[in-house]
Amino acid sequence: MTRTVAEHLEQVLGAIEPLPPRPLDLADAGGYLLAADVTSTTPIPLFDNSAMDGYAIRCVDLAGASEDHPVTLPVDADIPAGAVSTEPVAPGTAARIMTGAPMPAGADAIVPVEYSDGGTTQVRLTLAPDPGRHLRRAGEDLAAGDLVLQAGTLLGARQVAAAAAAGHGSVTVHPRPRVAVISTGTELVTPGTAPVGGQIPDSNSYLLARLVTEAGAEPVRIGAVPDDEDAFARVLAEVSPDVDAIICSGGVSVGAYDVVKAVLAPEPGMWFGPVAMQPGKPQGFGRLTDGTVVFTLPGNPVSVYVSFEVFVAPALRRLAGHPVTASLPLVPAVAAIGWRSPAGREQFMPVRVETPDGGPRPGQPAHLVRPSSERGSGSHLVGTLAAADGLARVPAEITEVAAGDTVDLLTGGHR
Ligand SMILES: Nc1nc2c(c(=O)[nH]1)N[C@H]1C(S)=C(S)[C@@H](COP(=O)(O)OP(=O)(O)OC[C@H]3O[C@@H](n4cnc5c(N)ncnc54)[C@H](O)[C@@H]3O)O[C@H]1N2
Ligand code: MOO
Numbered sequence: 001m002t003r004t005v006a007e008h009l010e011q012v013l014g015a016i017e018p019l020p021p022r023p024l025d026l027a028d029a030g031g032y033l034l035a036a037d038v039t040s041t042t043p044i045p046l047f048d049n050s051a052m053d054g055y056a057i058r059c060v061d062l063a064g065a066s067e068d069h070p071v072t073l074p075v076d077a078d079i080p081a082g083a084v085s086t087e088p089v090a091p092g093t094a095a096r097i098m099t100g101a102p103m104p105a106g107a108d109a110i111v112p113v114e115y116s117d118g119g120t121t122q123v124r125l126t127l128a129p130d131p132g133r134h135l136r137r138a139g140e141d142l143a144a145g146d147l148v149l150q151a152g153t154l155l156g157a158r159q160v161a162a163a164a165a166a167g168h169g170s171v172t173v174h175p176r177p178r179v180a181v182i183s184t185g186t187e188l189v190t191p192g193t194a195p196v197g198g199q200i201p202d203s204n205s206y207l208l209a210r211l212v213t214e215a216g217a218e219p220v221r222i223g224a225v226p227d228d229e230d231a232f233a234r235v236l237a238e239v240s241p242d243v244d245a246i247i248c249s250g251g252v253s254v255g256a257y258d259v260v261k262a263v264l265a266p267e268p269g270m271w272f273g274p275v276a277m278q279p280g281k282p283q284g285f286g287r288l289t290d291g292t293v294v295f296t297l298p299g300n301p302v303s304v305y306v307s308f309e310v311f312v313a314p315a316l317r318r319l320a321g322h323p324v325t326a327s328l329p330l331v332p333a334v335a336a337i338g339w340r341s342p343a344g345r346e347q348f349m350p351v352r353v354e355t356p357d358g359g360p361r362p363g364q365p366a367h368l369v370r371p372s373s374e375r376g377s378g379s380h381l382v383g384t385l386a387a388a389d390g391l392a393r394v395p396a397e398i399t400e401v402a403a404g405d406t407v408d409l410l411t412g413g414h415r
Contacts (some may be wrong), residue, residue, distance in 0.1 A: 002274045005346050009327045012311050014284055018321040019244060023170045026163055029155050032173035033321045038149040041167030043139030048103040051134045055094040056107035056121055065128040072124045103135060110134035174321025177217040177244040182207040184232060184250040184260055188224035203382050204249040204304050211308045215316045227257040230232055231350055239293040244319060250299030253282045260296045276396055278345040279303035279379035300379035306348040309410060330408035331369035338402045339376055341394040349377045350388035
């Protein structure tokens with residue numbers, strides 16, 4: 001039975017659960033999605049400390065001090081960062097202190113070294129600070145127990161720094177899905193080697209591996225497997241224990257050598273059938289008995305790209321713990337020229353995205369789209385696919401898009 005795009009996407013997303021969260025060393029956590037709230041184990045700063053290199057003093061001892069009326073105090077202690085003064089600063093004395101060093105008891109302000117003669121046994125001070133001056137108070141950034149990072153936060157440099165300061169050596173993250181990419185086709189050769197006869201370069205495994213990376217998952221590019229059922233079955237059995245998902249291209253239509261369908265159709269967890277879209281009509285999706293998620297995409301390269309953006313990217317993002325809805329993130333755009341679309345199939349036209357001359361007009365979509373190939377949405381047009389910035393979606397019931405019509409633009413799937 002033919003599915004609509006919306007029906008297939010719903011089936012795919014309905015079958016996907018986020019991977020179980022796991023702890024990860026903070027040093028490796030950048031780029032991961034946080035799976036559990038992070039709260040501070042301590043106040044930040046941990047203790048009252050000096051914001052300046054200078055002298056910890058009692059303000060009453062420096063009342064009225066200035067350039068013209070310096071006050072000289074004995075220096076009874078020296079407190080570098082990392083050290084703790086055991087003796088309180090006694091009335092009428094100063095302690096030399098460095099930035100970040102714990103504030104000694106008794107003192108209530110810091111005089112920066114610039115307002116002194118830099119003395120180490122006694123010091124001449126030319127400033128009368130207010131109490132609390134140049135002090136960084138314990139907990140003034142965050143209190144112990146405060147929320148530092150919320151579950152769902154993407155961990156970047158600032159976030160891992162905050163988790164570290166809050167006392168965490170590891171955080172709980174959603175693992176990145178490991179995704180095997182398998183091209184099938186006896187005609188395929190490694191790019192860069194000279195094709196002979198009916199051979200062509202395998203572009204799909206490169207396309208898919210990069211799309212997997214761009215979707216935030218880890219690709220395991222297996223490369224091309226010939227149209228041989230035993231060979232394909234062997235590769236599947238080898239890779240499936242090691243990955244969360246497998247994406248195959250090719251071998252799913254009605255040809256005599258469609259090995260992917262031949263091997264996987266008997267699997268109870270797999271579905272194969274047409275989806276009313278162009279490109280990308282023959283689709284397969286499901287799970288192997290060991291739970292590995294499998295996408296079998298049609299072999300034509302533009303079909304692979306479209307299928308990935310429409311079905312696989314949202315699924316990988318859900319596996320990776322992102323909140324994903326079953327509606328594609330489409331924005332309105334204006335068609336720069338007209339084109340045709342097949343009856344009864346939702347079309348995904350690779351397009352270049354342009355800005356209208358003179359900039360966007362008020363109330364009008366900000367983007368102008370133009371098919372990236374003069375040959376339109378042909379599923380074999382992998383060369384001109386490089387010029388595309390996104391996909392223009394045309395509903396199944398529309399057969400003709402005219403210049404100036406509004407279409408839906410999909411840029412980068414769910415990313
Ligand atoms: N009689 C019919 N023939 C076809 C139908 C149909 O309904 N009836 N559907 C067509 C559509 S639509 C598509 S899409 C393709 C899908 O076919 P397969 O998934 O079986 O893919 P293949 O036949 O293996 O390959 C199709 C095409 O793509 C090239 N290809 C395959 N893999 C790669 C790769 N890794 N890198 C670059 N190019 C690749 C392959 O050489 C073929 O040209 O079926 C139509 N036929
Ligand atoms: O559905 Mo196929 O992907 O149109 O060429």
